[in-house]
Amino acid sequence: MVLTMGMRIMSKSIKELHYTYDQKFTRVLVISDSHNHITHAIKVIQSGRYDLVLHLGDIVSDVDDLRCIFPELNIEGVRGNCDFYDTNYPDILIVTINGVKILACHGHQFRVKSGTMLLDEYAKKITAKIALYGHSHQHKLSYEEDITLLNPGSIALPRGGPNPTYGVIEIEKNGVLHSSLQEIKKKK
Numbered sequence: 651m652v653l654t655m656g657m658r659i660m661s662k663s664i665k666e667l668h669y670t671y672d673q674k675f676t677r678v679l680v681i682s683d684s685h686n687h688i689t690h691a692i693k694v695i696q697s698g699r700y701d702l703v704l705h706l707g708d709i710v711s712d713v714d715d716l717r718c719i720f721p722e723l724n725i726e727g728v729r730g731n732c733d734f735y736d737t738n739y740p741d742i743l744i745v746t747i748n749g750v751k752i753l754a755c756h757g758h759q760f761r762v763k764s765g766t767m768l769l770d771e772y773a774k775k776i777t778a779k780i781a782l783y784g785h786s787h788q789h790k791l792s793y794e795e796d797i798t799l800l801n802p803g804s805i806a807l808p809r810g811g812p813n814p815t816y817g818v819i820e821i822e823k824n825g826v827l828h829s830s831l832q833e834i835k836k837k838k
């Protein structure tokens with residue numbers, strides 16, 4: 651599939667998922683750029699209640715390991731620029747939870763290291779409420795008109811500070827969205 655947005659962005663696959671939960675809050679854990687280091691990801695998953703875990707790539711096969719460790723948990727992932735040969739995962743995930751559309755991608759295809767303009771444009775086009783991206787290893791939570799843009803940073807190799815970071819999204823039953831950035835304080 652080819653997406654056209656001022657420039658041509660090649661994208662091999664888009665996967666869409668739909669969930670409806672009959673509970674007050676649906677909680678989504680957002681992690682990225684684990685690069686084969688899943689120790690922190692395991693701790694974060696164990697320390698909270700999550701309905702879904704999204705891994706934004708690099709290295710997306712870490713999802714395979716997390717699925718083995720947490721077979722009961724719903725864990726999905728997208729391919730990053732380091733996952734070129736991994737054909738088990740899509741490039742873009744569009745997850746709809748209780749009517750709220752979430753765009754998840756690694757972000758290299760939208761050149762996020764130079765800004766979130768292309769990502770924002772695509773999120774608007776598909777009417778996503780929130781766009782999740784990684785790649786830079788720098789956590790960031792920003793807002794563009796109606797769209798929330800969340801980079802959870804890296805769960806293993808942070809560049810925006812000393813501690814690994816992750817994101818949490820909460821979706822209320824009526825579709826109200828809350829998002830936050832969290833950090834893992836390392837013991838000295």
Ligand SMILES: [Zn+2]
Pocket residue numbers: 708730731732756758784785786
């Ligand atoms: Zn990357």
